[in-house]
Amino acid sequence: MKTILSTTLAALLLSTSLVHAQTSGTDTDGDGVPDISEPLLHTDPMNPDTDGDGQNDLADSDPVNAPDPTVAGGATSTYRLGEILVENNVDPATKTDAPDHLEIQVFNDGAADLTALTMYYTLTDADSGAKEAYVFRPHVTVPAGGEARIHVDEGTAPGHLRANPNSLYVTSLAGKHVTVSVQADGFAAVQGAVEKDPGGAETAD
Structure with a gap:
């Protein structure tokens, strides 16, 4: 501190x-x-x-460095994480390579749409050990029996959240360990992790 x-x-x-x-x-x-x-x-x-x-x-x-806002306990999750991408991203509309960013796929196996999600993710620099942690409450609906993707980038469309342009993700060329937690109100949180290879937030793959 x-x-x-x-x-x-x-x-x-x-x-x-x-x-x-x-x-x-x-x-x-x-x-x-x-x-x-x-x-x-x-x-x-x-x-x-x-x-x-x-x-x-x-x-x-x-x-x-936000503290982890996820709450212990809750009902068994009816949702799960799919892909967690930090590189090799693809623009879903044009099906072309997109600049590297954090992208989380959420599947909803339940019978009701999911809203009111809380997302918490951390970045740890593989060289310096420096850490950042962010909280988002995305305005995203994951339809019953379907999936949605949450993007942390510069996009302004639904499901796209503003990335910090001065984050370690951008400013450090070291590899990074990334963790993600997603929680819907009343349910247990689900987690995942991914490794980012050395290199900055690339313009496009």
Whole structure:
């Protein structure tokens, strides 16, 4: 925590010193952290709560490490995870290669549609051991007897969630261990994991 706080302070001091030189103190997301400081904190200049834990980035002592929100127990899951992709993605509409991103397939074996999902995922850098963790509550419906895909990328279509452009996923070329948990209200969570090969978030495979 001390490292994060000192990094936050250093970033804010740097941004203050650069304001006069750049004649801009722009804070696009209004979180109190100037845009020029967000890359130093690995936070998203377009999202005031980068890790999705409910805390404003400036007030958050660790703004890219949300605690796990999944709840122990619950009814036996009627859903399961299919593919978890971090590379070799394909655009479902055009059937062409897509830029590498996190993509989770959820199957619903139950008799009722699934909504109100909570998704929690972590990234661990294979070289440095640095970790990030994010919470999303995607507006996705997984139809009864069907499946849906959740994308963490730059897309704006349904099922596409905003990726943090300053995340380890983008800024580190090391391999990464990725874990995913998905939970529907009242049900037990389901988990999965995948390894990402060394390399950045590629433009397309």
